[in-house]
Amino acid sequence: MHRSLRIILLVLWTMCTAGWLSAQQPFFTDDPSVTDRGVVHFEFFNEIDGLQSSQFPNLRQNTANFKLNYGLPHNLELDADAPYLTISRDAGKPSSSGVGDTDFGIKWNFRSNSADPKRLALGVSFYLEMPTGNVREELGSGLADYWLNFIAQKPLTTATRINLNIGFLFAGNTSTGVIGVQTTRGHVVTGGVSLLHDFTSKLTLGTEAYGGFADNDQLGRRQLQGMVGGYYGPRDGFTVTFGLLGGKYEASPRLGGQFGFTVDLPTVWKKTAPDQSSN
Numbered sequence: 001m002h003r004s005l006r007i008i009l010l011v012l013w014t015m016c017t018a019g020w021l022s023a024q025q026p027f028f029t030d031d032p033s034v035t036d037r038g039v040v041h042f043e044f045f046n047e048i049d050g051l052q053s054s055q056f057p058n059l060r061q062n063t064a065n066f067k068l069n070y071g072l073p074h075n076l077e078l079d080a081d082a083p084y085l086t087i088s089r090d091a092g093k094p095s096s097s098g099v100g101d102t103d104f105g106i107k108w109n110f111r112s113n114s115a116d117p118k119r120l121a122l123g124v125s126f127y128l129e130m131p132t133g134n135v136r137e138e139l140g141s142g143l144a145d146y147w148l149n150f151i152a153q154k155p156l157t158t159a160t161r162i163n164l165n166i167g168f169l170f171a172g173n174t175s176t177g178v179i180g181v182q183t184t185r186g187h188v189v190t191g192g193v194s195l196l197h198d199f200t201s202k203l204t205l206g207t208e209a210y211g212g213f214a215d216n217d218q219l220g221r222r223q224l225q226g227m228v229g230g231y232y233g234p235r236d237g238f239t240v241t242f243g244l245l246g247g248k249y250e251a252s253p254r255l256g257g258q259f260g261f262t263v264d265l266p267t268v269w270k271k272t273a274p275d276q277s278s279n
Contacts, residue, residue, distance in 0.1 A: 026229045026243035026258045028210045029192035031163045032123030032151045034109045035071035043067040043081075045241060045260025049253030057090035058138070061253070063100075065260075075112065079105040079125075082132070085139050096137035101145075103129045117158060123151040146170040149190075159198040165210075166191050188214045205230035212251070223251035229258065237264035 024031065025043050035041045047063045067081035086097040105127035113119040127147040133140020149167035156162060167190035194208035211224040229243025243258045 026241045029194035032109045032121040034077035035069040037071045039071045040265040041069040043262045047258040049256035054250040057093045060088040062086040075109040077107040100133040101140045102132045121153040125149045163194045202233045222249040225252040
């Protein structure tokens with residue numbers, strides 16, 4: 001089968017065979033929304049994954065990820081995140097731990113549905129990943145990655161919505177440690193679909209499928225994984241997140257679990273309304 005056709009089929013397969021979901025931690029499929037202007041948003045999660053047998057002598061990977069978002073005017077958002085990785089190996093092989101590759105990005109919500117909840121919302125993001133992880137310890141790829149991601153969200157009801165992502169890496173790979181599509185030359189196509197439902201004003205649950213494929217037969221690796229999970233917000237500006245995931249092919253974890261939280265941080269840059277008490 002022609003290489004380009006295989007890439008297209010994998011993306012369509014990822015979109016069509018999924019359970020579906022939305023794009024907030026713990027899920028990997030993004031949604032078009034951005035952080036409010038002047039707000040600093042912090043996310044943390046810890047994910048432990050059992051690796052595919054093809055990854056031997058690597059057995060498990062623990063990822064502790066830290067992410068900051070800052071809301072800009074014109075529905076723009078700045079992003080930065082970095083993982084701390086621990087890779088456990090078979091007896092006699094030393095484990096490794098340390099900082100992985102660091103991401104910097106910008107996201108634009110160019111069509112929102114805030115005025116019309118039934119309207120299709122659209123966004124786009126661009127990420128640059130810097131090779132800050134140690135390559136010899138398998139903590140980093142040693143490559144600078146350039147990733148463009150197109151994002152859509154379609155509300156089905158007031159409580160249920162579908163998100164769709166199609167991404168393209170111009171150079172580099174999607175790997176975090178030993179998980180992800182790895183290629184030193186060529187391109188990577190990624191795709192994801194997700195479905196999210198608000199069961200209450202505080203509890204949201206969903207499911208997703210996410211995958212990728214490199215256009216280089218020799219160096220590329222396939223990735224296809226799914227997740228079920230959700231988040232619970234005990235109060236405004238703070239949520240607890242959780243998920244279970246599993247996948248096939250060597251670039252996906254065999255089985256894993258994730259737990260984390262998100263919080264909107266107070267910021268001196270956010271403008272407050274003037275005091276009207278003296279009028």
